[in-house]
Amino acid sequence: MRTFTVLGRHRNLLAYAVVIGIVISVAQGRESIYDVGVSILVFGLMGIPLALMYGHGGIISLCQASFAALGGYATSILTVSHGWSAWEALAPSILVPGVIAYLISRPILRLPELSLALTTIALAQLWYGLVALGGDRTGGHVGLYGMPALPFGDEQLGGFLGIAVLVAAAIWAFENYVRSARGRALNAIRIDPILARSVGADVARERALVFGVAAGVAGLAGWYFSLYVGFLSPDSLSFTQSFAVLFMVVIGGRRSSIGPLIGSTVYILAGDLLPGGVAQGVVFGAMLVAVLLLLPDGLASLGGIVRRVRRRPPGSGSAAPRDPAPAKRERAHA
Amino acid sequence: MLSARGIAVAFGGVKALDVVDVEVGPGSIVGMVGPNGAGKSTLFNCLTGVVSPDAGTVELDGKDITRWPTERRARVGIGRTFQTARADPNSTVCDAIMTGFTVSTRQCMLGAFLSSPGVRAEEKQFKARALALVDTFDLGNPDALVGELPAPHRRLLEVARTLAGDAKYLLLDEPAAGMDSLDRQILSKVLRQVADRGIGIVLVEHNFGFVLSLCDEVTVLASGKVVAQGTPEHIREHPEIVRVYLGQGTP
Numbered sequence: 001m002r003t004f005t006v007l008g009r010h011r012n013l014l015a016y017a018v019v020i021g022i023v024i025s026v027a028q029g030r031e032s033i034y035d036v037g038v039s040i041l042v043f044g045l046m047g048i049p050l051a052l053m054y055g056h057g058g059i060i061s062l063c064q065a066s067f068a069a070l071g072g073y074a075t076s077i078l079t080v081s082h083g084w085s086a087w088e089a090l091a092p093s094i095l096v097p098g099v100i101a102y103l104i105s106r107p108i109l110r111l112p113e114l115s116l117a118l119t120t121i122a123l124a125q126l127w128y129g130l131v132a133l134g135g136d137r138t139g140g141h142v143g144l145y146g147m148p149a150l151p152f153g154d155e156q157l158g159g160f161l162g163i164a165v166l167v168a169a170a171i172w173a174f175e176n177y178v179r180s181a182r183g184r185a186l187n188a189i190r191i192d193p194i195l196a197r198s199v200g201a202d203v204a205r206e207r208a209l210v211f212g213v214a215a216g217v218a219g220l221a222g223w224y225f226s227l228y229v230g231f232l233s234p235d236s237l238s239f240t241q242s243f244a245v246l247f248m249v250v251i252g253g254r255r256s257s258i259g260p261l262i263g264s265t266v267y268i269l270a271g272d273l274l275p276g277g278v279a280q281g282v283v284f285g286a287m288l289v290a291v292l293l294l295l296p297d298g299l300a301s302l303g304g305i306v307r308r309v310r311r312r313p314p315g316s317g318s319a320a321p322r323d324p325a326p327a328k329r330e331r332a333h334a
Numbered sequence: 335m336l337s338a339r340g341i342a343v344a345f346g347g348v349k350a351l352d353v354v355d356v357e358v359g360p361g362s363i364v365g366m367v368g369p370n371g372a373g374k375s376t377l378f379n380c381l382t383g384v385v386s387p388d389a390g391t392v393e394l395d396g397k398d399i400t401r402w403p404t405e406r407r408a409r410v411g412i413g414r415t416f417q418t419a420r421a422d423p424n425s426t427v428c429d430a431i432m433t434g435f436t437v438s439t440r441q442c443m444l445g446a447f448l449s450s451p452g453v454r455a456e457e458k459q460f461k462a463r464a465l466a467l468v469d470t471f472d473l474g475n476p477d478a479l480v481g482e483l484p485a486p487h488r489r490l491l492e493v494a495r496t497l498a499g500d501a502k503y504l505l506l507d508e509p510a511a512g513m514d515s516l517d518r519q520i521l522s523k524v525l526r527q528v529a530d531r532g533i534g535i536v537l538v539e540h541n542f543g544f545v546l547s548l549c550d551e552v553t554v555l556a557s558g559k560v561v562a563q564g565t566p567e568h569i570r571e572h573p574e575i576v577r578v579y580l581g582q583g584t585p
């Protein structure tokens with residue numbers, strides 16, 4: 001019974017583990033698959049906390065890649081200029097963006113959705129400018145290189161497993177959170193702030209904390225990314241990537257822990273298959289409109305829809321799932 | 335004792351509340367009746383901090399809480415329902431009730447992400463209590479979606495969520511609207527039990543008969559003013575009330 005509920009809660013994690021297993025077995029002798037897989041997972045690691053923050057908390061952000069860049073630059077500067085090891089740079093890469101996001105969240109999260117979206121774009125531009133004009137410290141427009149390798153062994157498989165485990169942890173934590181009292185409060189805040197406050201939720205604090213955590217996890221993605229590529233420039237993790245992450249979350253499913261991964265898979269694979277930027281723009285644009293109109297909770301919600309349709313007994317119409325409550329009520333109170 | 339003294343609220347030119355005094359003590363049920371636009375919901379909004387009054391004070395056990403934000407009042411034990419049911423139609427009945435535990439949860443953020451043993455234990459306890467409330471209010475399948483519930487059951491659900499918060503004072507805005515006698519029976523039985531546990535209740539309700547039979551005290555509001563205040567016996571004989579309400583033959 002207990003194992004069953006734990007599995008039920010973590011079925012997305014299980015499905016993810018199966019897919020990772022399949023990828024590893026397919027990639028024997030075709031190591032380039034790992035490169036594609038890493039791209040998908042790095043975007044996924046930025047997207048999963050964004051799904052929590054946007055899909056559950058209603059907080060939109062177009063600077064998720066900038067927070068990853070903050071983590072990446074913290075890692076790069078500490079390792080290249082100060083001789084820290086990759087592991088030593090891990091905590092700062094999470095804490096720097098996390099704390100900065102938490103501090104700026106109090107004023108900006110009061111804004112309505114559109115203003116918030118614009119503000120996060122402005123923050124991304126500000127950060128881009130600071131890095132580009134940072135001179136030797138940040139490497140300016142050219143960027144920084146010479147970081148140590150990822151601490152996951154020399155094989156490509158090691159690097160892939162490293163990010164795969166980080167993403168697994170993110171899925172696990174996401175599923176735990178949305179089933180906790182804190183997760184319910186976060187959802188209540190999105191749906192109805194007045195209701196949330198009248199059940200005791202501190203709206204500003206809950207939102208600020210989630211914003212901070214999302215930035216911290218993005219920083220972790222930045223840590224991995226900068227060490228994996230061994231190079232970081234202002235354009236590596238810029239506004240374009242922030243927009244892509246939001247796109248993936250919406251396409252894949254903003255309420256689901258694996259929605260962002262579905263989205264990043266679609267994005268990366270379609271990007272590899274489609275010829276030029278124009279074709280990509282058309283396809284991605286059409287996809288976005290189609291999903292927003294037909295599947296507001298993204299591709300990940302297809303599974304749930306199929307399950308609901310199948311559970312409905314044939315010919316009983318839409319009222320079928322209603323339980324036989326009336327009969328029970330009469331018995332209890334006749 | 336939760337009390338509002340000299341509360342005045344104006345929206346533009348409309349005097350929604352024009353110097354109103356109301357109080358509710360532990361264990362008593364205060365009925366609040368009055369025509370549409372009388373200011374009943376506005377009074378609840380003042381008591382809970384959703385609206386800040388232009389004049390007057392709100393006190394809880396002698397403490398002035400007039401300027402406290404809503405969530406802080408919730409944490410010292412003021413729970414409420416809303417006139418229009420506010421639970422998320424896409425969440426399950428059980429989850430909607432469990433939202434009410436927000437006020438008493440001890441889960442820290444890290445614990446919630448890691449699903450720590452403490453969080454798991456608390457969630458188990460919340461779940462059990464929510465299921466008991468589903469049973470109390472006879473809401474049927476706890477995994478049904480809120481949106482699938484008929485409107486009166488959604489109102490019972492709102493009351494259940496408020497009870498989950500262990501409030502010392504419950505403010506219920508027309509919880510019985512649209513209910514059949516069966517649901518009304520459940521509701522009045524539960525409210526009586528809750529009051530017997532020492533919880534004070536303010537109940538907005540249009541059905542005079544229901545209010546007079548259930549409440550220990552009744553306040554009649556009209557156009558932002560208190561028209562009558564007293565025990566059900568007193569109200570039943572109040573000449574103005576007899577003329578305006580009871581004379582017309584309420585159900």
Ligand SMILES: Nc1ncnc2c1ncn2[C@@H]1O[C@H](COP(=O)(O)OP(=O)(O)OP(=O)(O)O)[C@@H](O)[C@H]1O
Binds near residue numbers: 370
């Ligand atoms: N947010 C608001 N902005 C402007 N006017 C308001 C607002 N809230 C209430 N009012 C006005 O204040 C007056 C009192 O409204 P309130 O909702 O408190 O009445 P009520 O007694 O709850 O009525 P009902 O029985 O219809 O629920 C009404 O004239 C209403 O139009």
Ligand SMILES: [Mg+2]
Binds near residue numbers: 374375376417507
């Ligand atoms: Mg009202």
